[in-house]
Amino acid sequence: MQPIIELRNVTYQYPGANTPVLRDVNLTIEKGDFVAILGGNGSGKSTMCKLFNGLIPHYYVGDLSGKVTVNSRSTLDHKVSDFSKTVGYVYQDFENQIVSPRVLEDASFAPLHFGLPDFEERGIRALEVVGLLEHRDEFVWQLSGGQKHLLALASILSLNPDIIIIDEPSAQLDPQHAREIYKLLQKLNKEEGKTIIVIEHHTEFVAEFANTVILMNQGSIEFKLPVVKALNEIELLEQHQIFPPQVTQAAAKCFPHKEQLPITIRESLDLFERGGQMEEEVSSPGPEREVIVQYDKVCYSYQTITKKKKRVLHDINLTINEGDYIALVGNNGAGKSTLMRLLTGLIKQEIGNVFLGGKDIRKTTPEKLAERITYIYQNPEQMFIDDSVEKDIGFYLRARKHPQTEKIVNQLVEQFHLKELKKRDSRLLSGGQQRRASLAIGMGMNPQIMLLDEPTANLDISTRKQVSRLLAQLKSQLKAVVIATHDMQLACEFANRIIVMHEGRIIHDGDKYSVYANQWLLKKAGLYPPQIFTLSKELEWKHPVFSVEEFVQQYERREVSYGVWT
Amino acid sequence: MEYGRKWMDKLSVEQVKIELLHTAYGNSDIFFAKLDPRTLFIWYSYFGITPWFLHNEYILLGMLLFMLVTTYFAKISPLIMLILSLGLLGQGGSLLIIALFFGGNWATLMPLFILTVKLMVISLASITVFCSMNPTQLSNGLLKIGVPGQVSFSIAYGYRMLPTLVEEYHHVFQSFRLRGKAPEKRGFLYIRTISYFVKLAVMSFYPLLLSTAKRARTTVEALETKGSMYGFNHPEVKKLKLKTLKMKKRDYLFLIASFLYVVLLFVYFY
Numbered sequence: 001m002q003p004i005i006e007l008r009n010v011t012y013q014y015p016g017a018n019t020p021v022l023r024d025v026n027l028t029i030e031k032g033d034f035v036a037i038l039g040g041n042g043s044g045k046s047t048m049c050k051l052f053n054g055l056i057p058h059y060y061v062g063d064l065s066g067k068v069t070v071n072s073r074s075t076l077d078h079k080v081s082d083f084s085k086t087v088g089y090v091y092q093d094f095e096n097q098i099v100s101p102r103v104l105e106d107a108s109f110a111p112l113h114f115g116l117p118d119f120e121e122r123g124i125r126a127l128e129v130v131g132l133l134e135h136r137d138e139f140v141w142q143l144s145g146g147q148k149h150l151l152a153l154a155s156i157l158s159l160n161p162d163i164i165i166i167d168e169p170s171a172q173l174d175p176q177h178a179r180e181i182y183k184l185l186q187k188l189n190k191e192e193g194k195t196i197i198v199i200e201h202h203t204e205f206v207a208e209f210a211n212t213v214i215l216m217n218q219g220s221i222e223f224k225l226p227v228v229k230a231l232n233e234i235e236l237l238e239q240h241q242i243f244p245p246q247v248t249q250a251a252a253k254c255f256p257h258k259e260q261l262p263i264t265i266r267e268s269l270d271l272f273e274r275g276g277q278m279e280e281e282v283s284s285p286g287p288e289r290e291v292i293v294q295y296d297k298v299c300y301s302y303q304t305i306t307k308k309k310k311r312v313l314h315d316i317n318l319t320i321n322e323g324d325y326i327a328l329v330g331n332n333g334a335g336k337s338t339l340m341r342l343l344t345g346l347i348k349q350e351i352g353n354v355f356l357g358g359k360d361i362r363k364t365t366p367e368k369l370a371e372r373i374t375y376i377y378q379n380p381e382q383m384f385i386d387d388s389v390e391k392d393i394g395f396y397l398r399a400r401k402h403p404q405t406e407k408i409v410n411q412l413v414e415q416f417h418l419k420e421l422k423k424r425d426s427r428l429l430s431g432g433q434q435r436r437a438s439l440a441i442g443m444g445m446n447p448q449i450m451l452l453d454e455p456t457a458n459l460d461i462s463t464r465k466q467v468s469r470l471l472a473q474l475k476s477q478l479k480a481v482v483i484a485t486h487d488m489q490l491a492c493e494f495a496n497r498i499i500v501m502h503e504g505r506i507i508h509d510g511d512k513y514s515v516y517a518n519q520w521l522l523k524k525a526g527l528y529p530p531q532i533f534t535l536s537k538e539l540e541w542k543h544p545v546f547s548v549e550e551f552v553q554q555y556e557r558r559e560v561s562y563g564v565w566t
Numbered sequence: 567m568e569y570g571r572k573w574m575d576k577l578s579v580e581q582v583k584i585e586l587l588h589t590a591y592g593n594s595d596i597f598f599a600k601l602d603p604r605t606l607f608i609w610y611s612y613f614g615i616t617p618w619f620l621h622n623e624y625i626l627l628g629m630l631l632f633m634l635v636t637t638y639f640a641k642i643s644p645l646i647m648l649i650l651s652l653g654l655l656g657q658g659g660s661l662l663i664i665a666l667f668f669g670g671n672w673a674t675l676m677p678l679f680i681l682t683v684k685l686m687v688i689s690l691a692s693i694t695v696f697c698s699m700n701p702t703q704l705s706n707g708l709l710k711i712g713v714p715g716q717v718s719f720s721i722a723y724g725y726r727m728l729p730t731l732v733e734e735y736h737h738v739f740q741s742f743r744l745r746g747k748a749p750e751k752r753g754f755l756y757i758r759t760i761s762y763f764v765k766l767a768v769m770s771f772y773p774l775l776l777s778t779a780k781r782a783r784t785t786v787e788a789l790e791t792k793g794s795m796y797g798f799n800h801p802e803v804k805k806l807k808l809k810t811l812k813m814k815k816r817d818y819l820f821l822i823a824s825f826l827y828v829v830l831l832f833v834y835f836y
Binding site for chain 2: 053055059080081083084088089091093095096097098099100101102105109110112113114115117119139140141155302303304344346365366367368370374375377379381382383384385395396399400425427441445
């Protein structure tokens with residue numbers, strides 16, 4: 001294959017930084033390849049991608065040495081605008097790269113500004129490819145998150161670039177939309193021969209879609225390998241806080257001496273034997289518990305720009321009891337956030353009643369409700385209202401002149417590992433740190449109930465695990481927790497009750513067993529069970545499992561009993 | 567009290583956002599939105615300036631009548647009208663009180679009345695023009711009359727960001743509410759409650775500025791790769807952009823009708 005990107009001895013240091021972000025990188029990417037770049041936070045992934053479209057060195061000055069060739073042109077000798085027609089880049093915070101108010105305007109922005117007379121046709125064609133054509137005249141703020149991502153992609157496709165770079169699609173999108181994006185990329189790769197480069201933490205997507213994997217570590221390339229080989233480097237990956245697909249992890253534990261491990265479910269079916277799982281006890285429901293929150297026939301609508309009302313919750317009846325740890329799942333726009341925000345008193349239902357401890361919450365101000373219910377925003381930045389982590393955590397207590405403010409703040413700082421960060425401005429922290437700070441702020445309000453909106457979104461896998469652990473600790477301090485999430489692993493580990501929402505209605509209220517036993521439900525709500533669950537199901541186990549540990553344990557137990565029988 | 571709460575519900579940040587967006591983009595079906603931006607500029611350059619140099623109350627009243635008609639057809643949002651009338655009444659009223667206080671008499675009323683009418687004509691003309699053009703039209707119009715691309719683009723982009731900013735502001739404001747403490751007593755004439763909210767409204771701006779600065783980085787890079795710099799420096803791009811701008815029959819008719827009306831006013835009352 002013919003190389004399309006070549007880096008020779010590239011070292012780069014941002015202006016004002018003490019150490020280089022890229023050190024002596026040598027890399028060749030072939031035309032028509034589908035490449036996934038793995039690496040921890042700060043390993044230089046995004047910086048490297050900015051080399052590919054000439055933003056470095058033309059937009060960011062700083063010290064660059066070595067040679068970067070894209071499509072046989074040196075990035076030093078050509079301008080950023082010359083590379084735009086070759087390289088398209090979809091950012092991680094893609095919403096900020098949409099610059100026009102209307103969908104079609106944004107899709108044709110680039111060809112228009114490069115003076116291509118067929119700019120509108122190009123925009124239309126790009127929208128058609130991503131499936132947004134019917135939204136062409138809408139305003140960008142009417143689009144959902146997933147649609148905005150597609151628009152950001154369309155806006156670069158309108159220049160018909162040979163190389164498409166996408167920064168962490170699965171971190172920003174719900175699993176269904178992430179899969180759609182990947183399918184689309186696969187199509188562009190196969191049918192139009194585009195070179196695709198994704199930065200990705202989610203190895204299950206990498207296994208399914210990529211051909212080549214690059215692992216980066218502290219500014220250098222650790223390896224560049226075909227995907228099967230790359231994901232078999234389990235120890236090396238785990239050293240860099242990257243977790244191979246669950247099936248690979250399970251296979252590595254069950255077959256430690258096997259040379260090549262499977263990376264997808266299909267491959268692993270050849271390895272694991274079917275059937276024969278031991279019986280498991282299913283726990284019975286506990287005694288009756290105190291009712292804390294009650295929704296009674298609640299409907300909610302909001303006004304759109306055209307001043308029409310749009311109903312987002314239909315006839316919701318729901319009781320939250322003490323000891324309920326609820327995962328609220330369902331697609332974007334299913335009404336999960338709205339359902340939770342009703343409890344904060346910031347928005348008010350149109351019809352029906354919501355009771356907290358038997359009292360109508362419509363009669364209570366948000367300030368009063370906040371003393372019992374804490375709402376943690378999806379975007380932690382929206383919770384940072386003071387100029388340091390410490391002050392943010394103590395804000396609530398200080399407003400109430402609590403005598404032990406300082407002591408409580410110090411405890412929380414300790415509990416959420418924020419000691420070194422407590423004097424810093426919360427907005428300047430990394431994603432995982434911000435999330436921890438927002439949880440500490442929530443706990444600083446000493447609530448009975450905590451509502452969390454997507455607590456693990458936008459986090460890399462290792463940070464995600466850390467946050468899940470913290471959440472598990474909080475259970476003992478709270479009467480009830482509601483988590484709206486797409487992260488099914490979190491839902492399965494954390495929750496004792498799973499509520500599925502779809503288009504403003506509750507379509508299921510049960511636990512992980514009842515949810516995953518129901519194929520129709522999974523499909524309708526766009527839910528993807530953890531990979532290990534699907535594997536155990538494919539293996540025809542009677543009681544499918546939800547974690548790799550459980551799987552390995554049961555698989556080994558089964559082998560032992562087999563041994564006894566034969 | 568019940569009434570007060572209802573009123574507060576109406577005047578939420580959310581409502582303001584919807585009104586703003588509606589004003590900016592929501593009325594593409596009205597007559598003025600279909601005119602060429604240049605027509606509106608020409609029209610405005612007359613009705614926005616000449617009232618300053620006119621002192622004949624009948625002509626001014628005639629113009630005011632015309633403006634009221636155009637404002638009616640432009641379907642201006644009630645919020646904007648409310649703000650405008652509060653401003654005008656406040657200004658006229660306070661001037662009157664000051665005049666009376668410093669030994670003026672009711673004869674001051676007449677010049678004040680004329681001033682108010684002038685201001686009304688100008689404000690209504692501005693509202694008609696700027697509320698009927700959507701930001702893209704406005705920006706294209708400015709580009710056409712020779713304003714640099716950067717400026718006209720900033721206007722369109724500013725509007726693109728407006729809902730995002732208002733939303734962000736709203737979130738911060740709500741965070742303050744959820745973590746703060748409202749005064750226990752409302753105070754005389756709700757004075758404590760009002761001062762609590764005013765304080766929050768001001769404090770919410772500070773976090774907003776910081777987070778906006780962070781967002782801007784991606785946007786600026788994206789603009790660079792999308793060729794906006796290239797576009798600003800190449801005249802053929804400008805031509806391509808403005809291809810759709812055309813003076814049509816209704817533009818000329820509107821200008822002629824306005825002209826005739828003004829001529830009529832002068833002939834009749836001068």
